[in-house]
Amino acid sequence: MPAIEASGLTKIYRTYRKERGLWGSIKGLIKRRYQETRAADEVSFQIEQGEFVGFLGPNGAGKTTVLKMLSGLLNPTSGDARVLGFIPWERRNEMKRQFSLVMGQKNALWWDLPAQESLELNRAIYGIDRTRFEKVVDGLSELLEVQDKMNVMVRELSLGERMKMELISALIHEPRENGSASFYVFTTRNIASSPY
Numbered sequence: 001m002p003a004i005e006a007s008g009l010t011k012i013y014r015t016y017r018k019e020r021g022l023w024g025s026i027k028g029l030i031k032r033r034y035q036e037t038r039a040a041d042e043v044s045f046q047i048e049q050g051e052f053v054g055f056l057g058p059n060g061a062g063k064t065t066v067l068k069m070l071s072g073l074l075n076p077t078s079g080d081a082r083v084l085g086f087i088p089w090e091r092r093n094e095m096k097r098q099f100s101l102v103m104g105q106k107n108a109l110w111w112d113l114p115a116q117e118s119l120e121l122n123r124a125i126y127g128i129d130r131t132r133f134e135k136v137v138d139g140l141s142e143l144l145e146v147q148d149k150m151n152v153m154v155r156e157l158s159l160g161e162r163m164k165m166e167l168i169s170a171l172i173h174e175p176r177e178n179g180s181a182s183f184y185v186f187t188t189r190n191i192a193s194s195p196y
């Protein structure tokens, strides 16, 4: 069974088009005009467990839309998908516990806490075993070369350093017994050989 499978995944966004100005707002109250955007059009692929993949496309191609459907944040307009055997948009807890999604504009870390404490808070919230937590945080902070940044307030980190902390935070979750099926686009050479 593939870890991630998309078949004919399609998403059409329906958005309200407001005309300009006050008159446009008033007209909008009477007759709404909608625009349809076919953000994902019959997307199909399979990813096997342990496979590393890149998901590339120009801006607006629909990458984030597909990832949101695969992680259960959005319902598709049509098509089907299975992630670890689950239908993502049913949002089953068993599935949510087994995958991570790191997005540039979404933060799991608290701005006013040092990175280490922010990670510790995530550990407590998700009830992650301390031994595993320390192994992952120590290993990844060394690999990503952010050991000397662990006690810096998250808001004072550079974007790249903050994303590394976000990645660590995403990887402290308990892995599945037979390996993790998360997928990431890695750009740093040494992450690709990471055991985490």
Ligand SMILES: Nc1ncnc2c1ncn2[C@@H]1O[C@H](COP(=O)(O)OP(=O)(O)OP(=O)(O)O)[C@@H](O)[C@H]1O
Binding pocket: 013, 014, 015, 037, 038, 039, 057, 058, 059, 060, 061, 062, 063, 064, 065, 066
């Ligand atoms: N919530 C939304 N409502 C309406 N249209 C949307 C919505 N989200 C995305 N779109 C549109 O759907 C299309 C695909 O967007 P999406 O964010 O999936 O692209 P992307 O491949 O992730 O792009 P980027 O490389 O810029 O991140 C775009 O035309 C975008 O304007």
Ligand SMILES: [Mg+2]
Binding pocket: 063, 064, 065
């Ligand atoms: Mg995107």
